[in-house]
Amino acid sequence: MQVNIALKKVVDNSYNITIDTLPTLHFETKVAIVTNETVSAIHLEYLLKKVSAKELHVVTLKDGEEYKNQESIDLILESLFENRFNRKSLLIAFGGGVIGDMTGFAASIYQRGIDFIQIPTTLLSQVDASVGGKTGMNNKYGKNLVGAFHQPKAVYIDPYFLATLPSREFSAGVAEIVKMAVTFNKVFFEFLEVADLNNHEILQEVIKQAVSTKADVVTKDEKEHGIRAALNYGHTFGHVIENETKYKKYLHGEAVAIGMVMANEIAVKMNLMNEKEAARIKVLLEKYNLPTSYKIENSHSFYEAFFLDKKSSDSSITFIIPIGIGDVTITDKVDAGTIMCVLNKFGES
Amino acid sequence: MQVNIALKKVVDNSYNITIDTLPTLHFETKVAIVTNETVSAIHLEYLLKKVSAKELHVVTLKDGEEYKNQESIDLILESLFENRFNRKSLLIAFGGGVIGDMTGFAASIYQRGIDFIQIPTTLLSQVDASVGGKTGMNNKYGKNLVGAFHQPKAVYIDPYFLATLPSREFSAGVAEIVKMAVTFNKVFFEFLEVADLNNHEILQEVIKQAVSTKADVVTKDEKEHGIRAALNYGHTFGHVIENETKYKKYLHGEAVAIGMVMANEIAVKMNLMNEKEAARIKVLLEKYNLPTSYKIENSHSFYEAFFLDKKSSDSSITFIIPIGIGDVTITDKVDAGTIMCVLNKFGES
Structure with missing residues (x-):
């Protein structure tokens, strides 16, 4: 019964x-x-x-x-x-x-x-x-x-x-704002390229834009079964970086900034983004003194660490890869060779 | 904005x-x-x-x-x-x-x-x-x-x-079944008074009845904002008893059995239940060797312990008081005198 x-x-x-x-x-x-x-x-x-x-x-x-x-x-x-x-x-x-x-x-x-x-x-x-x-x-x-x-x-x-916020922490916040612009809103990205965040009114508008962008995504997908995962752009790499540096060297937003640059490298390798777009994003991050490089000591253990990240499913890793500026794809079809190639590149830097 | x-x-x-x-x-x-x-x-x-x-x-x-x-x-x-x-x-x-x-x-x-x-x-x-x-x-x-x-x-x-369940644990389960019958279903209570739970088919039917009764309540009130609280009948007292005896002397269902007897005493004092009904419930519990008495050493500290129970709000205690057999009221309007009177009675026993 x-x-x-x-x-x-x-x-x-x-x-x-x-x-x-x-x-x-x-x-x-x-x-x-x-x-x-x-x-x-x-x-x-x-x-x-x-x-x-x-x-x-x-x-x-x-x-x-x-x-x-x-x-x-x-x-x-x-x-x-x-x-x-x-x-x-x-x-x-x-x-x-x-x-x-x-x-x-x-x-x-x-x-x-x-x-x-x-x-x-x-x-x-x-x-x-x-x-x-x-x-x-x-x-x-x-x-x-x-x-x-x-x-x-x-x-x-x-x-x-x-x-009263230290400028480093302010910049870490800008990293997440850039993240939302790159993944969902090209107009917002272009506004950020010229915006003066020292201006109180512009800052307030930027906060509202960022909050609204995230609100749109969360409203569509409260528990991250789909599109919300796009907000993890930069985070798959960023979490490993934070973990490797024991959460001490980088603020979360700083690790995400590096992570976005890494994800962009994959996007370029997959022909989803051109080098000029990747460079624009890097320039915007550097405008706020955000780190954009990281020395990977051991690319194999860096790779292995992805699998403990909760966004990964059993046998594959989900990556958030931008498509140009303003769009994004969520995929577990990035081949290990492409990933290792990008990780090795950061190993040399 | x-x-x-x-x-x-x-x-x-x-x-x-x-x-x-x-x-x-x-x-x-x-x-x-x-x-x-x-x-x-x-x-x-x-x-x-x-x-x-x-x-x-x-x-x-x-x-x-x-x-x-x-x-x-x-x-x-x-x-x-x-x-x-x-x-x-x-x-x-x-x-x-x-x-x-x-x-x-x-x-x-x-x-x-x-x-x-x-x-x-x-x-x-x-x-x-x-x-x-x-x-x-x-x-x-x-x-x-x-x-x-x-x-x-x-x-x-x-x-x-x-x-393979020890008979004491089986009885503890019966206590919760009795709880559901007393609070919501008089016919079920009367069935339990005559049922032989050693009969496999009758046991299966009783489980189904109990599950269905609880399912009805939970469906109406998933997060216990209202009627679901009625399932705490016997529990306000039971939790204090378990706590006082450090969860060692009584199984949960046994403490609830005593708690139901205590709640019934309050019901009788408030003229919501007659003594004959209270006695019938006690008889049914005792048929399964469930404890129905408890020596309260200090009624003031027993009373004080109610306020740490999460079902209580700031300044009052919510009691689940049966109205006869098959109905129930959820109330924070039991006066302290009535409660202390019942607690004192258990202090003497």
Whole structure:
């Protein structure tokens, strides 16, 4: 005999991203702001003037990708348990992508899921990590290998926070913006080639363009069964680079910048992109002082590392290869010879 | 400016529960069977004759509620990483509720979510844990406080496994069946009063009734925003009892049996149930040698422990109180005096 559990239904995970000066926010529930030492020192006072709640707690983690781990998740959860948060309580992620991903993951597993909102403070997290609902943490096997899809209830992007952002981190954010332009929007790419991001209004417009581009993709493919994978352009290589350098040498966006240059090399080899287009992308990245070269010590172990990346399926590696500027293909049909040839080239450089 | 992320869509998490001799199953992906030492020793050989896959791995955990923790989750995840499971790989939960909950939780967070199926081997997990998609683990703050909602792709209930189940565990399963009858189905309750569960066909019918009852509730309320909370009848008390006895003295179903008796006392005090009905429920529980009394050492600390239970909201405790037999109310309007009166009564017993 058989019993069918009918769980087909309309689920609405929609939310708004506000790109403007942070409004005042009041919550009738318990709220925990999760942040790191760096952001806290500079911006917590500003935030606390804007946020009120039934009970307001602050969880301050150490700053850095190397703390994106189980211990930090446990620190967040412990604070929620100690303060008796319930299913109606709320988390606020206040920091960059690391804080956003971990806060979202903690929210997704605390009592089987509570709400969270994002107030991203870096350009990278404003344009990328705050859109899409990917949450997670790293472990010894790699980056973001444990996590959940958990959409925020709202995102507030206040460009005010960027004024204090180190220029290297600002550039790392630009790398993800370039990524979205190359894969989906040629007009946006050409705008970036001439844009002055020191101009507040232009910066705000660029953030909006990047967020809208990503929003389009995520809306079509929330759980990355198809087109959303294109946003991993540069990431297949970038993750291996981050892993090889133990997340210490490069910021995420910097590793992605190198990864995009590597993916472009494959595109050129496959005649999907001409050398001039590859050079334009490199020039745009270098305009923001992003790294575009990397010395691969051992191309075989670099190649082997692809297979541990979660975007790979059993026996093949999925690559995101741009088709010129503004279009992209997702393929596992890149032959190993082409890949090794590109990896070897970076071995020499 | 504002960008809306439109994520409203139809999600289909439907699945079938098959109550019959386990069919042969073949999977084209990597599969890991997660089980415990006890089940493995008795039934793994039988299972391996039925299941084949591209690659088949077995993760064997220690048996017991005290191993429903982060360490066991890590053991499962490590095996998946070491064997390079990807997003298309599958887990099979092969054991009781503890194995089912942990396997489901590991599946929900591995690479942000992979599929799992359930082959429950205890009566309790067949009628209760295998329906509803609740997954999780315990920690020092209590039971199932970290977890996710993650629906299985399929559930196979083979009553063959029950033949080797210790009678105490069988009874613990009956407690959950009684729970479902008391809260939702008077006819089913009356059937149970006269049913002979040693008869294979009657047992199979009872399992189907219990599963169908729970399926109805879960279908209406997948994430426990309303009526599904009624399934926690007996659990608000039961969890505190399990916690006080460190999950060692009572099986989950046994603690729930005591919890139901406590909830019935409140129902009687509130004139929602008469003493005769309360007695009938007690008689049915005792027919299966389930415990119906418990000595509360300190009613104040017992009361205080309610507030850490995740089903409670900030300032009030939600109780599931039966209305006679076959109906139920979910209320946070039970006054503290009534509760303390009942707790004190158990303090004397």
